[in-house]
Amino acid sequence: MSPSDPPKKLTRKDFASDQDVRWCPGCGDYAILATIQRTLPTVNADPAKTVFLSGIGCSSRFPYYMNTYGFHSIHGRAPAFATGLKLTNPELDIWIITGDGDGLSIGGNHLMHVLRRNVDVQLMLFNNRIYGLTKGQYSPTSLVGLRSPSTPKGSIDMPVVPALIALGAGARFVARSVDTLAKHLGPTLVAAREHRGASFIEILQNCPVFNDDTWAHVKSKEAGADAVLLLEHGKPMIFGKEKSKGLRLKPNSLELEVVTIGEDGITEADILVHDETNRPMAFLLAGMEPPTFPMALGVLLRDPAPAYDAAVLAQVADAQAAGEGDIDQLLNSGHTWTIE
């Protein structure tokens, strides 16, 4: 959504509210907040038409820190509030802030439906694979074996992959980025904002208190290059310290495999080229996890379709164009009779 430009050039400060930020020192949320506050002025976002809407949890305190319109709702339900708001005022640029617990556990139903309906909002899911605000219980994305106050002998639940849930729900924009990778996160958020319809952005985020370094294997400089694939539309999917590894489809199979350019006769021409509009490929990319595969970061799928809110309002507008309703006429419709 691109609301009309405000008159004066705004800066990061214009998007910061006067409230003290109350996350723990070192929380990944600080980095995400800073990136958003820096990014919005670059796309001429109008604070009056920008809304941050959240559920409950650490990430959901986000709206209080943005000098825009903000709505801190109840646990898991932010997508539903956002849908009602968007149907009321489609001019608003709505950002839903949620976490792995808020969005995938208590709010899993709403997350699925806001995506499949394709409501024109951005949904940022901060995934730290733990419950922070309730003090460290395991979440739907926690790995099997995670010891937490509610799983003293280790979690036995299979974790979900947020991007797969989003794709399965029919999301038409699915991206993944990292809290501290500002140079990657910023453009990813811009792309999400420009996309009409629901945009889903999973942000790998660190909780230094309850699940520190859960993404270290993706974020560390040494291991990172081999553990991360930075997606670019139209470019071959090559990664690794030497830029020598790549993805291709395993022959006679519906699986990806990692190959090395220069080995076994593999050349760059054998490497799959990323196509943001290819939904089956997006599923394969979303499901990749280290150490077998790199983690795919960037836009996994961008395949726009008409947004739900626009379609709903078009039906209303069409009905009104055919003749505005008149209450007196409505009340007097059908069988009536008069008593003198």
Add this chain to the structure above:
Amino acid sequence: MDTFPKAQEREALESVVIRFAGDSGDGMQLTGSQFTNTTALMGNDLATFPDFPAEIRAPAGTTYGVSGFQIHFAAHDIMTPGDEPDVLVAMNPAALKTNIGDLKERGLLIVNSGAFIKGNLKKAGYAENPLEDEAFLSQYRVIKLDIQAMTLAAVAEFELGTKNALRSKNMWTLGLVLWLFGRETKHTVAWLEQKFAKKPDIAKANVAALKAGHAYGETAELPSGIGAYEVPKAKLPAGTYRNITGNDALAWGLTAASKLSGLKLVLGSYPITPASSVLHALAKLKHFGVTTFQAEDEIAAVCAAVGASWGGALGITTTSGPGVALKGEAIGLAIMLELPLIVCDIQRGGPSTGMPTKTEQSDLLQAVYGRNGDAPMPVLAACTPGDCFFMAIEAARISVKYMTPVMLLTDGYLANGAEPWKIPAMADLEPFPVSFPTERPEGFHPYLRDPETLARPWAIPGTPGLEHRIGGLEKDFDSGNISYDPDNHHKMTKTRAAKVAGIAKDIPAAAPEVGETSGDLLVIGWGSTYGAITQAVRRARAAGKKVSQVHLRYINPLPPGLGELIAGFDKVIVPEMNNGMLSKILRSEFLVDAVGINKISGQPFKVSEIQKAIEENLA
């Protein structure tokens, strides 16, 4: 042209109660509603009570698959669908079995003998065919007819096949009953032709069956003691009338409220019996700018409505008791956010899934108290189907003026029951235009209150300069920022309570519906029991008793002066379709020994039941 015996050949009756009963696939609701429409057009006052099973198609022939439709029509004004039927139409043994106990002594029984075959008798639990039991039949006046055979004969020329042909048997029956009470077939003919416009054979067969039933009444010799009847027109106040069900009235009232307030209507709803037809009705009103959203669940439905309210719409959610339970947290949020929201609870039998298609008033305490924390909200209750229209407007007025969610209670009986309704004119309804702040006042914050109403400003996203953050965390009274300050929470809790309590100044004072402001006995009711209580109190007064009636349309806050009014009576009774809820509230508010008269059967009160309670409590 329909022909009737001349007026002098018809016996004039003041009022008649007819119950149509059959299998849920027999089309009894249709038969009843068609009889209702024609009766209304003939100028009788009427009230109806559809009573059907929760199953869409319960197994044929079973007692739990019986569907009934009762209509009470009269030459005077009436307020209830009647206690006991004068006429019972029973289409099969199960319908006879489940309804015969209600038929008046010497009542008229019209029974489809063709359905009294071995299998059906067994399913209904009859060891012997009751139609062969002379002692049983002698208690009633009986028209025993093989309606199935008559219907097949009437529609034979259309060659529909037996199964399809038999579908018209309800129309044959309707034709006969229309004739018995001097009603024409033309309105139903017109309706059938419109409904089956694309299936002309089906339309013709139904019309043929209808006319054959009507002609049967005219030509056949009816058993002795059974004649033709007429019920003269009622003297109702002048005006244009229509039939209306509570759910239609509610949907239209909400739409009218949208016009009167100048706000766009946004409904978030999830299908639930008996509320779904409000969603259906509103979904058809897009040309009024109405936006309906069928959400993924009850919680999403209310959340969408709250989101819409924040955006400056008239946010509404419609549901029944189980839905209200699910919405509780979000309603609490709306109380904390101090945003308008209308929650319509079309009550049904509970707890849990309870009896979805049966009526009850057992959500009252949930409506008044059912949220976490000290979470007061206004609670209103409609008392007749037509009143749903006006209370919907009133709920909206209070909600936007005081920036608070409002609960509007109706019930399954009001939702599905119909009554002739004098159509109001929009010009006679008071507009309540809403204006949103556009300028940032000095010291603006989202909880800056109007000193009189205590309402906060409705600042909507999209307005430059009014950017603010709201949420479910407690807010500072003076800045609107998050606050965990102990004294502030105390003050904010008291303020939210005072805001809702203050609405009492803005609603009509308590006054007797019937009777004086003092006496021996005060009957206090609320909601759909209105008609039955009013009739019972009128009858008691006609018998010289010092009884008055107060009927509450506002339950939180209660109307001003109610305590003083109660003090003028020696005794107070509270008839309710629950196990004692308003009586608890009145006891706690006024320290009065309010006696509960409770009926929790899924069926509305009979006038006689309340009359009996009045007599017992006067003794």
